[in-house]
Amino acid sequence: MLTFLTAAPSTGSHGITRDLDPFFTLSLDMLCVMGGDGYFQQINPRWEETLGFTDAQLLAQPWINLIHPQDQDFTLNQLYQFATATAPVSFKNRCRCADGFYKSLLWHVSLNSELQLLYAVVRDLTEGKESKKALWDSEERFHCLVENVKDYAIYMLDPDGYIVSWNQGAKRINGYEEDEIIGKHFSCFYPPEDIESGKLDRVLKEAALVGRFEDESYRIRRDGSRFWVNAVITALRDKNGRVRGFAKVVRDITERKLTQEALKEERDNLEQRVAQRTEELLEKNKQLRREIKERKYAEKELKSREAQLREQTQQLQETLQKLQQTQVQLIQSEKMSSLGQLVAGIAHEINNPVTFIHGNLNYAQQYFDDLLNLLKLYHDYYPQPPEEIESKREKIEFDFITSDLPKLINSMQVGANRIYEIVRSLRNFSHLDRSGKKPMDLHEGIDNTLLILQNRLKHKRNHPPIETIKDYGNLPLVECYAGEINQVFMNIISNGIDAVEESECESLEVRGEEEEQKRYPQIRIRTEVINKNWVGIYIADNGIGMTESVKKRLFDPFFTTKPVGKGTGLGLSISYQIIVEKHGGHLKCFSEPSRGTEFVIEIPVKQEFPDCYCPNPYQNQGVRGNSFSDIAIAEVSTPDEQDPN
Numbered sequence: 001m002l003t004f005l006t007a008a009p010s011t012g013s014h015g016i017t018r019d020l021d022p023f024f025t026l027s028l029d030m031l032c033v034m035g036g037d038g039y040f041q042q043i044n045p046r047w048e049e050t051l052g053f054t055d056a057q058l059l060a061q062p063w064i065n066l067i068h069p070q071d072q073d074f075t076l077n078q079l080y081q082f083a084t085a086t087a088p089v090s091f092k093n094r095c096r097c098a099d100g101f102y103k104s105l106l107w108h109v110s111l112n113s114e115l116q117l118l119y120a121v122v123r124d125l126t127e128g129k130e131s132k133k134a135l136w137d138s139e140e141r142f143h144c145l146v147e148n149v150k151d152y153a154i155y156m157l158d159p160d161g162y163i164v165s166w167n168q169g170a171k172r173i174n175g176y177e178e179d180e181i182i183g184k185h186f187s188c189f190y191p192p193e194d195i196e197s198g199k200l201d202r203v204l205k206e207a208a209l210v211g212r213f214e215d216e217s218y219r220i221r222r223d224g225s226r227f228w229v230n231a232v233i234t235a236l237r238d239k240n241g242r243v244r245g246f247a248k249v250v251r252d253i254t255e256r257k258l259t260q261e262a263l264k265e266e267r268d269n270l271e272q273r274v275a276q277r278t279e280e281l282l283e284k285n286k287q288l289r290r291e292i293k294e295r296k297y298a299e300k301e302l303k304s305r306e307a308q309l310r311e312q313t314q315q316l317q318e319t320l321q322k323l324q325q326t327q328v329q330l331i332q333s334e335k336m337s338s339l340g341q342l343v344a345g346i347a348h349e350i351n352n353p354v355t356f357i358h359g360n361l362n363y364a365q366q367y368f369d370d371l372l373n374l375l376k377l378y379h380d381y382y383p384q385p386p387e388e389i390e391s392k393r394e395k396i397e398f399d400f401i402t403s404d405l406p407k408l409i410n411s412m413q414v415g416a417n418r419i420y421e422i423v424r425s426l427r428n429f430s431h432l433d434r435s436g437k438k439p440m441d442l443h444e445g446i447d448n449t450l451l452i453l454q455n456r457l458k459h460k461r462n463h464p465p466i467e468t469i470k471d472y473g474n475l476p477l478v479e480c481y482a483g484e485i486n487q488v489f490m491n492i493i494s495n496g497i498d499a500v501e502e503s504e505c506e507s508l509e510v511r512g513e514e515e516e517q518k519r520y521p522q523i524r525i526r527t528e529v530i531n532k533n534w535v536g537i538y539i540a541d542n543g544i545g546m547t548e549s550v551k552k553r554l555f556d557p558f559f560t561t562k563p564v565g566k567g568t569g570l571g572l573s574i575s576y577q578i579i580v581e582k583h584g585g586h587l588k589c590f591s592e593p594s595r596g597t598e599f600v601i602e603i604p605v606k607q608e609f610p611d612c613y614c615p616n617p618y619q620n621q622g623v624r625g626n627s628f629s630d631i632a633i634a635e636v637s638t639p640d641e642q643d644p645n
Contacts, residue, residue, distance in 0.1 A: 478603060587599070
């Protein structure tokens with residue numbers, strides 16, 4: 001046998017040609033037949049797949065050359081066992097691959113003494129070792145994680161409850177070192193009453209039965225002190241379902257329990273005090289009930305009188321409110337009536353002499369032209385007048401008179417036309433010749449208002465002229481009370497004039513990066529058709545604006561921000577009643593301090609349409625699209641409060 005193992009390689013063919021079983025080529029393990037010359041006699045395809053050498057390469061070299069040099073003596077020693085016994089031999093070694101790396105192999109070798117051949121079944125253990133190494137690394141990391149957790153006690157129990165592992169958290173919480181506690185029963189942590197009651201057996205049985213047990217109870221530290229814990233015991237089972245032990249996770253909840261007990265004690269004390277106070281209150285309640293019973297009749301009388309007083313008070317409040325509204329309306333109506341009569345009377349009185357002057361200016365022009373033509377004829381036919389006439393001609397500057405007189409007549413004509421337009425605007429503004437709701441051209445009303453207020457729009461000593469920008473849409477005739485609508489225009493536009501005058505816009509400078517620009521006072525009036533039933537009028541200024549608190553009281557009667565004697569606080573209140581209550585429209589204001597103001601008037605084209613375009617007439621949020629970039633509010637002045645200068 002020793003000769004067989006150490007025989008020198010022969011120079012002939014090393015393969016054998018005998019037929020082999022088909023399973024030889026189908027096996028997933030590496031199968032081979034080795035001769036006494038130290039060469040492979042037969043190998044199956046798994047050798048090439050596992051080691052990477054071709055069959056020719058494997059058959060051309062002694063098989064012992066494939067074994068790792070450090071494992072060659074061990075391998076030969078294992079085969080020497082065939083010298084004393086013929087039983088199969090199993091051993092492990094490392095075998096070289098074609099890429100130079102080594103794989104771990106498990107050999108099962110048997111000797112055929114008659115043929116002097118070795119039959120071997122070889123299995124690749126490399127993947128299994130790598131899997132075991134990865135598993136070991138994972139277990140080691142998990143072990144490190146459990147070992148270094150200090151807030152929880154994590155340890156393992158065997159099926160009988162004896163401790164088999166111990167982490168840092170268990171040491172900190174229970175006070176035991178690892179060498180002191182390993183191998184002891186976990187009952188050493190429980191107080192005597194739990195042990196005597198058989199709780200420990202119930203804990204392990206329930207954990208084994210349902211897989212988990214959790215409770216909160218006392219435990220005993222190494223120094224004998226008690227503390228509260230929350231403990232979770234989980235059963236650990238193998239793949240066959242048998243309980244192999246228990247994992248126990250314990251958390252110290254003493255602080256929480258002490259807090260709960262303190263709260264419970266405080267709650268008990270509070271309940272006791274409440275019960276005592278309740279008893280006192282019940283006693284007082286009995287006394288009150290007796291008093292209530294004695295005064296029952298008096299209370300009924302008092303309630304009846306209180307109800308009557310409330311009803312009377314409510315009626316008085318409603319009456320007072322109606323009286324205030326009626327008073328405001330009467331004051332404003334009387335004021336507007338007087339103003340209308342005054343305007344109409346003045347217009348009528350001015351209209352007669354203006355008509356007389358305007359009508360006779362044409363005749364005067366004709367007469368003057370005839371006289372001048374006659375004088376020219378005299379001059380042509382009598383170029384040498386007497387000395388007295390020539391002296392008089394030079395004295396009165398006849399040539400200047402003949403050239404200036406047509407200009408004088410023309411200037412008088414322009415002035416008469418201007419007075420005529422003002423008189424017509426006053427008559428149109430007062431509308432005393434109209435009654436009830438009539439179709440009205442809103443643009444005409446706005447233009448008449450601007451004409452009346454033109455004096456305030458002109459340049460003054462402390463203020464530049466106020467620029468009026470009109471952006472009229474194509475509005476239909478609107479059914480309304482024309483005189484009252486004109487009153488609203490007058491209030492809002494004159495209010496805007498006050499705002500821009502107070503803001504001193506002529507001195508406001510907006511500096512850019514390279515140039516300086518000035519913003520002059522402006523009033524912008526825009527109209528548009530909102531839909532087939534509604535139209536909108538937008539009157540905006542770039543005046544002083546207002547605060548939110550002032551804006552909330554904007555339409556309250558008698559509210560004004562102007563000095564005493566200048567404003568009554570009725571302008572916007574009356575305007576709101578005219579637009580909202582009498583015409584079913586909306587009057588809104590958009591404003592910010594020092595950023596200008598925009599009033600929005602929305603009224604129906606015909607009064608039979610009750611639907612509303614905007615849901616809330618007091619909605620003062622946002623800025624309309626074509627108003628100034630920033631908007632503010634100013635108080636309204638009524639027409640009779642305007643500055644005549």
